[in-house]
Amino acid sequence: MKNGRLNRTLIRNNMKSSTGGGAGDRRFQYLALSPAIVLLLLIGAFPVIYNLVLSFQSQTMLDPDTSFAGLANYQELLSDNRFWGAISHTLIIAGFALPVQLVLGLLMAHLFVGELPGKRLFIALLILPVVIAPVVAGAAWRLFLDNSFGPVNAIISWFAGGPVKLLWTVDPTLVYPTIIIVEVWQHTPFVFLLSLAALLAVDRSQVEAAQIDGASGWTVFWWITLPAIMPVLGMVMLIRFIDIMRIFEMVLSLTEGGPGTRTETLSLYTYTTGFKDFSLSYTGAIAFVTIIMMSVVLWVILGRMERGR
Amino acid sequence: MNAQNSRWKRQKSLKKAVRFALALLLTAFFLAPVYWIFITALKSPEEIFAVPAVWFPEQLHFENFTSMFSAGELKPIFNSLLVATFSTLLALAVGTLAAYSLARYRTGGRALAVWIISLRMLPPIALAFPLFLFFAMLGWVDTYHGLILLYAAINLPYVIWVMRGFVEDVPLELEESAAIDGASRWQILWYVVFPLVRMGMLATGVFAFIYAMNEFAFAVVLTRVDVLTFTVKISHYFGNQTTSWAWIAGLAVLGSLPVFIAVLVMQRYLVRGMSMGAIKG
Numbered sequence: 001m002k003n004g005r006l007n008r009t010l011i012r013n014n015m016k017s018s019t020g021g022g023a024g025d026r027r028f029q030y031l032a033l034s035p036a037i038v039l040l041l042l043i044g045a046f047p048v049i050y051n052l053v054l055s056f057q058s059q060t061m062l063d064p065d066t067s068f069a070g071l072a073n074y075q076e077l078l079s080d081n082r083f084w085g086a087i088s089h090t091l092i093i094a095g096f097a098l099p100v101q102l103v104l105g106l107l108m109a110h111l112f113v114g115e116l117p118g119k120r121l122f123i124a125l126l127i128l129p130v131v132i133a134p135v136v137a138g139a140a141w142r143l144f145l146d147n148s149f150g151p152v153n154a155i156i157s158w159f160a161g162g163p164v165k166l167l168w169t170v171d172p173t174l175v176y177p178t179i180i181i182v183e184v185w186q187h188t189p190f191v192f193l194l195s196l197a198a199l200l201a202v203d204r205s206q207v208e209a210a211q212i213d214g215a216s217g218w219t220v221f222w223w224i225t226l227p228a229i230m231p232v233l234g235m236v237m238l239i240r241f242i243d244i245m246r247i248f249e250m251v252l253s254l255t256e257g258g259p260g261t262r263t264e265t266l267s268l269y270t271y272t273t274g275f276k277d278f279s280l281s282y283t284g285a286i287a288f289v290t291i292i293m294m295s296v297v298l299w300v301i302l303g304r305m306e307r308g309r
Numbered sequence: 310m311n312a313q314n315s316r317w318k319r320q321k322s323l324k325k326a327v328r329f330a331l332a333l334l335l336t337a338f339f340l341a342p343v344y345w346i347f348i349t350a351l352k353s354p355e356e357i358f359a360v361p362a363v364w365f366p367e368q369l370h371f372e373n374f375t376s377m378f379s380a381g382e383l384k385p386i387f388n389s390l391l392v393a394t395f396s397t398l399l400a401l402a403v404g405t406l407a408a409y410s411l412a413r414y415r416t417g418g419r420a421l422a423v424w425i426i427s428l429r430m431l432p433p434i435a436l437a438f439p440l441f442l443f444f445a446m447l448g449w450v451d452t453y454h455g456l457i458l459l460y461a462a463i464n465l466p467y468v469i470w471v472m473r474g475f476v477e478d479v480p481l482e483l484e485e486s487a488a489i490d491g492a493s494r495w496q497i498l499w500y501v502v503f504p505l506v507r508m509g510m511l512a513t514g515v516f517a518f519i520y521a522m523n524e525f526a527f528a529v530v531l532t533r534v535d536v537l538t539f540t541v542k543i544s545h546y547f548g549n550q551t552t553s554w555a556w557i558a559g560l561a562v563l564g565s566l567p568v569f570i571a572v573l574v575m576q577r578y579l580v581r582g583m584s585m586g587a588i589k590g
Contacts, residue, residue, distance in 0.1 A: 024494070025494065028410075028494040028495070029410050029414040029416050030410070030416070032406040032407060032409055032410040032498075033406070033407045033410040033411070033416050033417075035403045035406065035407070036403050036404060036406065036407035036465055036469060037407075039403060039458070039461060039462040039465055040425065040428060040462065040465060040466070042440075042458070042459070042462045043428055043431075043436055043440075043459070043462045043463055044424070044425075044428045046439065046440070046443065047435070047436040047438075047439040047440055050439035050442070050443065051435070051438070051439050054439070108335060111328055111331055111332060111335075112332070114325075114328070115325075116325070116328060116329060116332060117329060120576070122332050122336055123576075124572075124573055124576055125336050125339070125340060126335065126336055126339050127572065127579060128339070128340065128343055128569060128572070129339055129342075129343065130583070131519055131523075131568050131569070131572050132343065132523070132565055132568070133522065133523035133525065133540050133561075133564065133565070133568075134523065134525065135523075135525050135540045135543055135544060136346070136523075136540070136543065136561045136564065136565060137342075139346065139543055139547075139557050139561060140342040140343065140345060140346040140561065141342055143345060143346060143349060143554055143557075143558070144341070144342045144345050144346075148358075148360060149357070149358050149359060149360050149362055150362060151345065151362040151364065154360070154361045154362045157361075185338075185339065185342070188339075189339060190583060193579060193580060193583060194580060194583065194584050194588060197580040197584075197588050198588065201588075232584070232587070232588060235584065235587055239430075239585075242430045243430075245432070246431075246432035246433065246434070248432075248433070248434060248525070248526050249525040249526065249529075249540070249544070252544065253543070253544060253547065256547075266432070267432055267433075267434045267435075267526070270432070270434045270435060270438065271434050271526075271529075271530075274434075274438045274441075275438075275441075275530065280442070283438055284438070284439065286435075287434075287435035287436075287438050287439070288435075290432055290435045291431055291432070291435050291436070294430065294431055294432065295427060295431070298423075298427040298430055299423055299424075299427060302423045302426060302427055303419065303423050306419050306422055306423050307419065
């Protein structure tokens with residue numbers, strides 16, 4: 001790792017000396033970057049600042065009151081049960097879906113490490129749920145689980161020997177299992193694909209040496225394979241966690257946040273306050289808090305990963 | 310010795326057969342809902358709502374697509390394709406330049422790189438809300454250029470991050486010898502670097518395209534009628550009383566097919582593309 005960094009510095013110095021370095025090079029360096037920066041400020045700086053400004057006012061769509069309102073919105077946020085509910089709903093989904101995805105994805109990857117007829121075709125087909133639009137995934141499952149004409153209830157009825165009508169997307173006891181199943185279904189192949197790549201890159205000679213020394217399958221996995229694939233697993237977990245924290249349209253098309261607000265996630269709540277209730281300033285406060293929370297987590301973790309490059 | 314050997318072989322092939330069966334089972338589970346929405350698009354209205362559910366319709370019906378076409382309900386597919394294509398091209402052009410600057414000069418250091426990729430991971434709806442107010446002020450809501458610009462911006466962190474890796478793969482000696490021959494920075498970029506990262510750009514572009522095709526949160530906020538994308542249109546078909554499953558399925562099929570094809574063509578780059586370039590696979 002250290003070496004890699006040293007090399008890059010060397011490379012950079014080399015480049016500079018071979019082109020004479022100097023002002024022309026520096027101008028190029030920033031000129032090449034500047035169009036990107038302009039576009040990035042549109043999503044990276046403007047919304048953050050505008051959310052902050054809004055949050056200190058008390059604007060609604062009907063009442064453009066831009067006078068300074070202090071921390072009123074943030075105070076309201078602290079005692080807003082729906083806001084805290086939305087955060088905990090999102091965390092519940094992450095807390096269940098993430099471990100299941102991880103374990104299932106790893107197991108699947110394990111299955112595909114050796115030779116298998118039609119391996120490439122299997123992988124190509126397995127990956128399709130990942131690239132489907134989340135709104136389509138939600139719609140497909142809502143249709144799949146429909147209480148009267150969906151095939152899942154038909155299969156369950158067949159096993160039960162009588163008509164079973166489970167209300168997967170409405171019944172309060174079933175909505176979370178449903179959302180978690182769909183989330184696991186859609187993104188386990190993502191974990192699978194990257195874990196498989198990591199497993200295939202594990203040094204075989206180390207594994208074989210341990211096996212010759214009489215290490216059991218579990219010992220080899222725990223002490224050699226797992227540490228070797230840990231960087232990839234860490235990144236996979238980060239991507240999945242962040243993605244679930246902003247889960248939106250899949251839930252919208254499955255349960256619409258219901259019954260009531262039982263499955264309302266953070267993104268769904270933000271959307272409702274902004275575009276159904278039109279409380280602009282309050283939404284600004286929610287959005288600002290969300291962005292800051294996520295950014296801090298991201299900067300810490302990504303900063304550490306980038307240092308390891 | 311020989312008998313033992315053949316038993317060992319038989320055991321091995323049995324294990325392989327079990328693994329193959331498991332793989333089949335898993336594939337069936339992961340494809341079943343996809344198959345279901347695809348086959349629904351090709352069913353007759355009676356078959357869609359038939360109890361018990363029809364797994365294999367007797368004949369395929371394409372009326373759903375023709376009736377959607379004549380009702381003008383397919384424009385969202387066109388919109389999605391158009392916005393995804395142009396935003397991807399813009400993001401690729403701007404992003405590759407930036408990636409070169411980051412890869413070769415480490416412009417902005419680690420802090421800039423981390424800030425850029427963190428933008429890709431923020432919740433879209435928290436960003437979309439102020440952007441909606443901004444776009445409303447500019448009159449950009451429900452316009453092609455508004456959505457294209459936004460999608461380019463939202464895909465940019467991904468493009469920069471992945472392209473940085475592809476640029477780093479270009480042997481530095483090539484650039485150096487071009488520099489010694491008197492080529493300017495822009496000439497080196499155009500004649501040395503671009504030809505070598507072309508495949509990387511194509512792969513990165515495919516993933517940016519997929520993201521733009523599938524995007525929902527920005528589109529639901531920033532489009533109304535003219536630029537409505539297929540994902541938002543699908544959400545409109547969910548009704549309180551009746552849900553138009555035939556049309557939902559129709560749009561789902563037409564919107565997913567380009568993505569599926571792109572993925573199958575780009576299979577070699579799947580791992581690299583999905584890991585944001587972290588695994589070179």
